[in-house]
Amino acid sequence: MNIISEPLPSQQPLAEALVSDYAAVQQLYTGDARLDVSWMNRAEWLDRSEDTRVDRKAVVERLRRYNALHNASPEVSAALDLLEQPDTYVVTGGQQSGLFTGPSLVIYKAITIIQAAAHASKKLNKPVVPVFWIAGEDHDWEEANHAYVLTRELDVTRIRLHKNDDRRTQVGQTEVSQESWNTVIEKLSGALQDSEHKAELLADLRADAAASRTLTExxxxxxxxxxxxxGLILLDSSDNGLREVEQSVFRRIILDNDRLGQAYREAADQLESLGFEAQAEVAPDGANLFYIHEGERLLLFKREGRFEDRKGLISFSRDELLEQADLHPERFSNNVLTRPLMQDSLLPVLGTVLGAGEIAYWGLTGRAFTAMGLQMPILLPRMSFTMTDSAVQKYMTKYELSFEDVKDRMADKREAWLAGQVDMDVDGRFDEVIQSFEALYEPLIEEIGTVRRGLLKLGAANKEKIREQIEFLRQRTLGALEEAHAAALKQWECIGLTLFPMDKPQERVLNAYYYLNKYGQEWVHELLQIPYEITGGHRIIEL
Known part of the structure; x- marks a missing residue:
């Protein structure tokens, strides 16, 4: 495995500023992760504020039950033992559940969380445990239910898990039949090439599916x-047992709702004044909470002193909503802006691992943390990787392509290479012919127009037909050129599909099972040996 650092801009100005120009965004965030003082200040604040969070033992007890079912290992049990102690901190990060874990960036986020926790523990000489927050409360099934897999034919195919209705149920509470599991696993099996690892991977998937009621499980x-x-501890935000522990936090969000709404709006104005665009909607009447009604997740808004959904299916006064939180905490769910507050109310979060888009919307939450008597944790950019195998490396060398070439100018490079395979400049010669033809033909049309007026229109139509025939011949010539070099162009296509499938960074599209199938589950463990980079960064991994 060879590792090459290679920039891959995120297209998120806030995320870029966090690591390259922290002074420009320091009003929005808590501390620069590169400075030791930021870590020490955060640790000291967590020590002082221990009594303001939900009781550790209650949180750990719920996490023990969940992890015993889905993540049972001695290392996780030991991490939970540590978390129960008041001098232990957490590095966390999260993602919604996805089919076969979704895009490979999910794997990279888990790796970053584990490595960041180890880094922080060494820096502070204190125990720091990694926690992965599964956003099972999300209701966007279409965003979670699929995986894009690189097939044995080097095509990108989408494997999709269907459900029987379009209700807005939480992904973590949406049941999946064994028939549906079998269908998607068989589709994955058909997509993957035969390998020494394939049988074991499929056996593991079938065992996991047989014991899973939902996609989140x-x-x-x-x-x-x-x-x-x-020792990666898993937390599912749709776990009803966890919701019972969160009850007091939901009460606070309801009681302080007006103040929180004002904090989000002020933060949006502040972002605009600094020249940034808010990356999450801040509705003037938004309550920033969901309510689960008959299984469906409904976003709440404030109207004339009441909390209601857009369609008016539910309506509560503040006191009625507080009573619901007391009696039925499992009916409440955070939105994108209150989830960070819930996370820090439950756990002693030293730092949280985020993708570029998450860093951008967390810029809206600083004032809300303060309004809740909290403090934003240190933000840690997720590490980013692009995998290349020996075939892709060979092709890139053959065609003298850099990673930047593939990212920014692949089509131009391909066309230039193809044009260089013949002595004639196909496009240039055809352009010359068209120019010469038009230079000769247009004066003729004008002359015949003096013979009879109707001939002018007929001549113009005739000219277009001749031009269409010349263009037809151009395309046939280019097609013949591509046919003559089909094998080479397939190699170009392989490079593009592997590094930037669907014109997006590999990690945002391709599922990890292509690499697990090719290199075995040891591939994951080898990635964990890559040195941690506190600013995230992007690296090409030559396998």
């Missing part, structure tokens, strides 16, 4: 299989 079992041995 399936997701948790896969993460546990790879990362449990590193």
């Amino acid at each position: 399936f997701f948790a079992k896969q993460l546990g299989r790879w990362f449990g041995q590193y």
Whole structure:
């Protein structure tokens, strides 16, 4: 395995500023992760504020039950023992559950969380445990239910897990039949090439599916299989047992709702004044909470002193909503802006691992942390990787392509290479012919127009037909050129599909099972040996 550092801009100005120009965004965040003083200040604040969070033992007890079911290992049990102690901190990060864990960036986020926790523990000489927050409360099934897999034919195919209705149920509470599990696993089997690792991977998937009621449980079992041995604790935000522990926090969010709403709006204005765009909607009447009504997750808004959903299916006064939180905490769910507050109310979070988009919307939450008597944790950019195998490396060398070439100018490079395979400049010669033809033909049309007026229109139409025939011949010539070099162009296509499938970074599209199938589950453990980079960064991994 060879590792090459290679920039891959995120297209998120806030995320870029966090690591390259912290002074420009320091009003929005808590501390620069590169400075030791940031870590020490955060640790001291966590020590002082221990009594303001939900009781550790209650949180750990719920996490023990969940992890015993889906992530049972001695290392996780030991990490939970540590978390129960008041001098232990947490590095966390999260993602919604996805089919076969979704895009490979999910694996990289888990790796970053584990490595960041070890880094922080060494820096502070204190125990720091990694926690992966599974956003099982999310209701966007279409975003979670699929995986893009690189097939044995080097095509990208989407494998999709279907459900029987379009209700807005939480992914973590949406049941999946064994028939549906079998269908998607068989599709994955058909997509993957035969390898020495394939039978074991499929056996593991079938075992996990047989023991999984929901996509979130399936997701948790896969993460546990790879990362449990590193002490990665899993937390599912849709776990009803956890909701009972969160009850007091939901009460605070309801009681302080007006103040929180004001904090989010002020933060949005502050972002604009600094020249940034808010990356999450801050609705003027938003309550920033969901309510689970008859299984569906409904976003709440404040209207004339009441909390209601957009369609008016539910309506509560503040006191009625507080009573619901007391009696039925499992009916409440955070939105993207209150989830960070819930996370820090439950756990002693030293730092949280985020992708670029998450860093951007966390810029809206600083004032809300203060309004809740909390303090934003240190933000840690997720490490980013692009995998290349020996075939892709060979092709890139053959065609003298850099990673930047593939990212920014692949089509131009391909066309230039193809044009260089023949002595004639196909496009240039055809352009010359068209120019010469038009230069000769247009004066003729004008002359025949003096013979009879109708001939002018006929001549113009005739000219277009001749031009269409010349263009037709151009395309046939280019097609013949591509046919003559089909094998080479397939290699170009392989490079593009592997590094930037669907014109996006590999980690945001391709599922990890292509690499697990090719290199075995040891691939995950080898990635964990890559040195931790506190600013995230992007690295090419030559396998």
